[in-house]
Amino acid sequence: MNLEDLYRLLRSEHVQAQGIVDTLEEPLLVLDQAGSVLSANRGFYQTFRVRRDDTIGRSLFALGDGQWDIPELRRLLGEIIPRSAAVVGYEVEAEFPTIGRRSMLVSARRLVHPDNNSTSILILFEDVTERRISDAQKDVLLAETRHRMKNLLGIVRSLANQTDVEGRSAKEYRDAFLGRFQAVAEAETLALAGNAPADLGTLVEQALKSASPEQYRVVPGPAIRLRQPQIVPISLILHELVTNAWKYGAFSRPGGIVHLTWGIAEGDGKTVLHIDWREENGPPVTPPTRSGFGSRLIELSAVQGLRGKLERKYEPTGLRVHITAHME
Amino acid sequence: MHDAPRILVVEDEYLIALDLDAALRTGGYRVIGPASNVSAALELLKAERPDAAILDVNLAGQWVTPVAEVLQAMSVPFILASGYVAADLQAEAALRDAVNIGKTWRPELLLEALRGLLKAA
Numbered sequence: 001m002n003l004e005d006l007y008r009l010l011r012s013e014h015v016q017a018q019g020i021v022d023t024l025e026e027p028l029l030v031l032d033q034a035g036s037v038l039s040a041n042r043g044f045y046q047t048f049r050v051r052r053d054d055t056i057g058r059s060l061f062a063l064g065d066g067q068w069d070i071p072e073l074r075r076l077l078g079e080i081i082p083r084s085a086a087v088v089g090y091e092v093e094a095e096f097p098t099i100g101r102r103s104m105l106v107s108a109r110r111l112v113h114p115d116n117n118s119t120s121i122l123i124l125f126e127d128v129t130e131r132r133i134s135d136a137q138k139d140v141l142l143a144e145t146r147h148r149m150k151n152l153l154g155i156v157r158s159l160a161n162q163t164d165v166e167g168r169s170a171k172e173y174r175d176a177f178l179g180r181f182q183a184v185a186e187a188e189t190l191a192l193a194g195n196a197p198a199d200l201g202t203l204v205e206q207a208l209k210s211a212s213p214e215q216y217r218v219v220p221g222p223a224i225r226l227r228q229p230q231i232v233p234i235s236l237i238l239h240e241l242v243t244n245a246w247k248y249g250a251f252s253r254p255g256g257i258v259h260l261t262w263g264i265a266e267g268d269g270k271t272v273l274h275i276d277w278r279e280e281n282g283p284p285v286t287p288p289t290r291s292g293f294g295s296r297l298i299e300l301s302a303v304q305g306l307r308g309k310l311e312r313k314y315e316p317t318g319l320r321v322h323i324t325a326h327m328e
Numbered sequence: 329m330h331d332a333p334r335i336l337v338v339e340d341e342y343l344i345a346l347d348l349d350a351a352l353r354t355g356g357y358r359v360i361g362p363a364s365n366v367s368a369a370l371e372l373l374k375a376e377r378p379d380a381a382i383l384d385v386n387l388a389g390q391w392v393t394p395v396a397e398v399l400q401a402m403s404v405p406f407i408l409a410s411g412y413v414a415a416d417l418q419a420e421a422a423l424r425d426a427v428n429i430g431k432t433w434r435p436e437l438l439l440e441a442l443r444g445l446l447k448a449a
Contacts (some may be wrong), residue, residue, distance in 0.1 A: 009394035143416075147386060150342050150411030150431040157432060229388065233342075296350065304342035 027125040049098040067094040187235035200224035207238035221262040233305025250282035271327040281319030336363040336381035355439045368393045385410035396422035405445040
């Protein structure tokens with residue numbers, strides 16, 4: 001190998017090394033012993049949107065608006081050469097010119113040049129801004145989930161406490177409680193599905209599962225996306241109406257039919273959901289002499305759960321219930 | 329029953345509010361509310377002074393702190409019935425020293441905590 005070839009080889013290896021360094025997206029700097037920038041890779045220029053002229057030959061601590069001029073970081077870097085220490089993942093959160101607020105991890109190591117034993121410092125930067133944001137979002141989601149879980153247990157306990165016990169067998173109590181529990185569990189499953197917002201049509205379908213298709217006529221209104229706090233109350237209202245229809249209303253007699261429709265009315269800048277439940281061909285209905293927890297549950301779910309209204313009419317043809325709820 | 333102590337209940341989840349309401353009535357108290365948000369609770373406080381209060385902390389994303397501050401100013405003792413743990417409440421001066429019976433409280437502990445509040449007041 002002659003001298004020519006050696007030069008060529010070294011040059012191409014240098015080019016190759018430069019090429020590797022430049023393909024790294026992570027910003028990278030080489031500092032001399034005094035802390036001045038000897039070289040920077042393309043990733044550095046792109047990430048911080050700075051020019052070569054503003055970078056090479058300047059002190060790391062003078063770059064940008066002086067974001068790296070942190071006493072702790074100065075001390076850590078100062079120890080790298082004398083003590084052969086390394087800095088791993090030192091986090092700097094700062095406002096950078098042109099790129100704004102960022103969280104950066106700074107890692108640094110000593111480099112010893114093989115030819116002349118001179119030392120320099122290699123600095124690697126990692127932009128963890130997105131990761132920090134997504135971590136924070138996960139924390140919020142986790143706190144929310146924890147809150148929901150505890151609420152849910154409270155709701156179930158409340159249903160167990162409030163479900164009537166007077167004049168009932170243990171089995172009757174259990175069936176009544178489990179029916180409500182099931183309505184809440186199904187509503188919660190829908191609410192947690194997350195990817196698709198819970199639709200009123202889906203809740204209606206779920207509530208009417210116990211009846212056969214000839215027992216009801218659903219005239220669906222527009223697709224209604226329910227907000228999370230609306231799902232449990234609507235599910236409970238539908239559950240109570242269906243249960244009552246089996247016990248005293250249209251479902252208790254052959255030929256009895258439930259008509260269910262819904263719609264949206266707009267006015268005064270408000271959007272109101274109307275749900276209409278109408279029973280037909282059932283046994284004659286009269287207002288109950290004493291109201292159990294069931295009718296109170298419907299009422300509370302409409303008024304407090306949905307911040308809406310509920311109207312109950314005992315018409316000669318059967319029970320009619322009209323529910324209104326404010327949508328946002 | 330006429331001079332039964334009046335307890336303000338602030339809770340956004342209506343079924344849990346119902347359960348609190350029932351437990352308090354069974355325990356011989358009168359209930360003010362339940363209020364489901366901060367402004368409703370403050371409105372109730374303008375009308376009458378309760379003997380004590382039970383507060384949920386997170387009311388559909390809104391913190392109950394303003395209600396706790398008004399209660400402190402009125403010298404009305406209160407306890408929390410919240411799923412939050414102590415660490416979540418550290419930043420809230422009005423809330424962090426209050427007794428928290430949790431979200432799935434035992435009725436006897438709820439009544440005991442209330443008796444403690446009323447005795448100290």
